Amino acid sequence: MAKTPYPKLLLPLPLLLLLHFPLSSSTIPLGSVLFASGSNQIWNSPNSTFSVSFVPSSSPNSFLAAVSFAGNVTIWSAGSVDSRGSLRLLSSGSLRLTNGAGATVWDSGTDRLGVTSGSIEDSGNLILHNNRSVPVWSSFDNPTDTIVQSQKFTAGKILRSGLYSFRLERTGNLTLRWNSSTIYWNHGLNSSFSSNLSSPSLGLETNGVVLISDLNIRGRAETVYSGDYGDSDTFRFLKLDDDGNLRIYSSQSRNSGPVVARWSALDQCLVYGYCGDFGICSYNETNPICLCPSLNFDFVDVNDRRKGCKRKVELSDCSTNVTMLEMSHTSLFTYDDPYSGVVFSGSLPCRSNCLNSPSCLASVSMSDGSGSCWQKQPGSFFSGYQRPSVPSTSYVKVCGPVLLNPPLVAKKGDGNNSEVKLWIVAVAVVAGLVGLVVVEVGLWWCCCRKNPRFGALSSHYTLPEYASGAPVQFSYKELQRCTKNFKEKLGAGGFGTVYRGVLTNRTVVAVKQLEGIEQGEKQFRMEVATISSTHHLNLVRLIGFCSQGRHRLLVYEFMRNGSLDNFLFTTDSGKLLTWEYRFNIALGTAKGITYLHEECRDCIVHCDIKPENILVDDNYTAKVSDFGLAKLLNPKDHRYNMSSVRGTRGYLAPEWLANLPITSKSDVYSYGMVLLEIVSGQRNFDVSEKTNHKKFSIWAYEEFEKGNTEAILDKRLVSDQTVDIEQVRRMVQTSFWCIQEQPLQRPTMGKVVQMLEGITAINKPPGPKSLSDLSFSGNSMSTSRGSMLVASGPTRSSSSSATRSFQTMGITSSGPGSTRISEGSLLGS
Template structure:
């Protein structure tokens, strides 16, 4: 089983105490005192405590700092690599200011070497969580301390901690993950600010860079926008002659915020929620595909949409065949090689995350920076930024450029060295465009303009008709036997890999039964392995499938245009003879229904995971309805169409019957109703009317199924004949809503959060479409626990009998999945 099933993305470790704790009623320890296991120091503001803890059932004892009045959340550990095996630990401070931690045999298991002679030092736990050694006469936090725990970070960064460099001592302060929630020794991941000359935030696994943001440009770390756009904390970068560091401060002093590096390499900012009594993830800065270091390799530019990797203009893939199957490991190369003695020049690129390995030069102007770079044959790029926050400087790059990313809003300018042949090609293209423009303006008369309008209308109409009838077949094969596909009917060039039937046969072992991972209404789904190691899921349409060429083409076009972390990614397709197949990214945890309605696997869905799934589905739907370039109605949203990745994050799939809405269109009627009983909205099932509110209804049903672990269609209760919607409505009116919660949760959930989800679900399944909320409102209601929600009104389809009163002209067929019927109207020609 994947480790991520047991370790939530926003997990915090709960530690058990092996002894009863007593505070020594102060925040100070003096040289004539010992802090023994079972005692604590508590900060004067009662927020933090210092004492001994054991993680889980390990039995290991650590000297640690935690939040005093919360479920025990450790923020700093002293002896993380040398735990004590019993409750004999004792902490002392010597007369010269050194700290010593002893075990039962009085052996030193941890100590500090900072000393001060001739004074009476004391140890104090400050209200910020900083454990300090100071002179006894000093009282305020502005004094220079002898030793500070803030200078020796663990896996946690608290507000005020400094991630960076002390230039006087030539030392750095960085975060390091734990090995696990029960082993607090050094883990694989470190998060640091380096180098000090061109500061970048870097997450490493061992010595390997996993993620990078930077360099700092005077306003933010290049590519690190998520550190800016939040309402909880303010990121701060400081550069002086003595130190260079990154820190942050909370915008509301009453809110507890902490940042952690998890044992799995996720960098998260967590906020404490008093209502639900747990930590919620406010920001995860390394969550997107393009966040990972060097995804597109040399001169490859990573994009949020599909395909993720594209070569910079003037560069081409080193291995075109590999790029067509989404293998970008070879990167890109120049179209024309540089020749330092033959007139190299520079081309300006905009909207980029700056590449790795920047080198700081003098305070040159942009012209001087260009000239200096041009004189050095190995200088390949330059720009001018403010890397130290004290004025713009010339920054250059040597060698090949790596870890680039597209940032159309808020990216940087970068001037990249190009060969004379490339510069001439660019100039020729500009010249030809100017000539064409002049000729066109000269020749255009009102008559010609009218003719062009008519011609344009005719061409567009013809394209639309062709789109309804066919998909183009591959036009060429590459050297690996993978055809190259271009659907020229799209508004912009859309390139999508076409896999031959032989490729699919090889990947799926000729559709071996052992590789079959699912069966939907349109055919089986198989797991496959490409030669480059990429795992795929192949959706093979049945010969008698109700999904014809129209739905197949619809799904190809739609998903190729959609890119969101909560939507499944389409990698390619196969059209050969009677075979029509779609190739998706492989989801190792299959579909939500395989967990939700299985007695054993449902135990692997704790409430926090379920809530994150609900929120992920909501965000995916919001993207479809509002934030994508198209307004899309899914029309068949159900738990079997929600796939789960290795981290149990949901991805919406199966867009075969989705519809695109244009402009301000909000509603449509169809005579071809295709959907699944139990999830279809009343207006869609009864009269064929569908809108974004139809998806909202389906979402509400899914939320109720996630909460209860029971299906809406086929629901049974001995006390009434209601389905799950009706049962929930009955419990709501009787103020017994918590009884809906799945018994597998064993009461381990936030009652307020469950009730809020039930209320949101009931708002979504209301009978009248105009009373259901938009998905933007749904996401807001789920994400903000302090918002007062409206009271829901009577839902639609409160019993299965009401859902089956369908127009008699419709024909229905079994979709080969339990309790799911797909209905279609009988259309006349």
């Protein structure tokens, strides 16, 4: 970045020199000017991180007056001008952008408001001050399309980019709008927070968190994490792009490093109006593409398909019969105008009713079991998206006939000989193609039809559907074929068995065959949709599902390294995890669970956190699996009695046995047990001479109180030079807080992440309950402090099954009216 000439000159400069060579300090005196054609003209912040200058615009021969980070990232702009344009801080106090003809393009509106100087701060804020150094105007209070760290975005402010805008509502909701009124994304707060908001504000923190907060509430109201969350030595900014999507970007270098998108608000094809009027958004490989509904339409601009499509023949000019164009796996947006919904038994009545109605432009037949048919009114904006997993078929009125394929067009020759030659060539080409197809089909039938690698390439794999966030629907036969009839078993858990499979596009997957799932077709699809809507670095990705008859299967991405227990509890020295890997896995797991608890649209309680459900990818990044298989919590009260959900011995929170409501704090307890295992490399329910035959968590707490934290650490890590004893202490202390008997004493998972990272100080945790403090008596369970009760015991008719359940958890009957807890059973079960 070029510096302003004479930066150390102490004498006052004439006004003429000031106009041509502005000061490089943060102060901008009245009369200062920047010229678009002056490549060395710049106003710098004190540390030169941010600057005000003209940068090349997207339009040819035009320049953007902007505040930039490191000279290459625009965070605020006043507008574009030609090469003779200028940006001036007038003596009247107004900051004004003019083009080469002298016309005003933009003005700060601070004329005669007492402005005496301007400045560009190290935060990137461009400010106009009065003589008391009080800000009269600032770029942070008048954002354009970007928010940076330390900038507060409050209700009433708007980010704009073309027809799109982003707002923070008074209720705390984040909204994206098209054409100012059509809301196509609404990220809301839960009612417990929104009812207490008075002046919500949004800020982008240095560790990659978008935080919504308010003075009236304590803590975080809502958070969104970027993909590189936790790295504070990174420049980040939140930007509304011209494609209508809201994204978090980051630059790893404070100078001019590459800018990478780390988070986006929604799938690009779900952005309203992205492909223009009559445009249909789909995917080509991993990128969104814009298509016209059929060849009955033309692109408005073939060089810019986002401008939409137009009819070749308008319906009012149609001389032939009007017909309906059928588009499978396609849905139309409904934000801009009311839909009229009716119920028909099938898609044909939905198509026919719209065709016969002059007030219907298009209709959508839902294939989700509801039988709904939605009709779109004429004159409204038409926008839709298409993907193989969309459970709907759309119909659009066109002037017939429907043109699905390119028509064969032949130019007339000069005589009969030309026409004969053209006919002969056409027949020869068609005959050749038919012959090739026959030969290929014959070869496949004879040689490859029984090889699963050459199975029929279904529409599921013509596009990498999972890249768009929507799960692929498989048939049971397809999953039978790709798993070789469920031959290679990877493992088994509380919800079913997992098998290795290879899809026809050669993607290796893990197929989970669910057991004991009682939901109907519609409810199961809704739960799959909830699982597939979760996207986080530390969660296993759901690729697809199967719901056919009694078969319920889920298809996940495959993790070659397997689960965490294969590394923690093995004698194979080649699988020993270093401390650095252990800490990163513990932190990554906490971030994944935090996302499930605090950042999903619906709070998801895992209910089975254990090393077997924490997978490790090739880079030793933790991936939480099996989430969402338990019932979702009610988002209004965050409580749900899920007594029928199965957990795992050693990780169940006390409230499971007490038949109390299960909340997200139950996952915190299980995570605390896993955290102890990551540190120690030992199962928490194992009892040995090392622990003096005590429950491991109690023995570990006694060693911690003695200041002997190293005794808890896995002995195999003695020679590991990466062991950070301070991190070990933080993890051990955090685990003890997590496994507190009372759920209210346990921290939230968001707090756990801060404790592990050292952001929050950790107080000394109370000791976990010992077995001597716990007993069963009659129909209730109590502790010596009387802090926990169990609901009445089972009826006589179910006593045998109940006894078997208690024995599984280490609880045995010792006679009528009483129950005895065996060693290591209750808090570790």
